[in-house]
Amino acid sequence: MKAKVDPELCIGCELCVNLCPEVFRMEDGKAVAFTDPTPEAARESCQQAKEQCPVDAVVVSS
Template sequence: MKAHVDKETCIGCELCPNICPEVFRMEDDGLAVAIDVEVPSDNEDTAKEAEEACPVDAIEVS
């Protein structure tokens, strides 16, 4: 499972790193980014929760 944040859509609300800091973090530009490796199996549920919580649907976890 991988996570991706569309930086063109992200509004920098910080929900995703607050929900799943193991997968998402904020960058210096104020926008979120996902880790570049497979989502750890222990974090799959919270990564999906962050995807569902994103107010602008900028996250894809698949």
């Protein structure tokens, strides 16, 4: 599993960082996914971040 953030879409709301700090962090006002692959223990919260991002900027691939 791998997560990415589309910087063109991200509005910097920090929701994904709060939901899944193991994978996402803020850089220059935008979220970035800094782990590849996503740690096993963070898969569920990473998926939640994808589902709850208000602008669908989180992309998760298997």
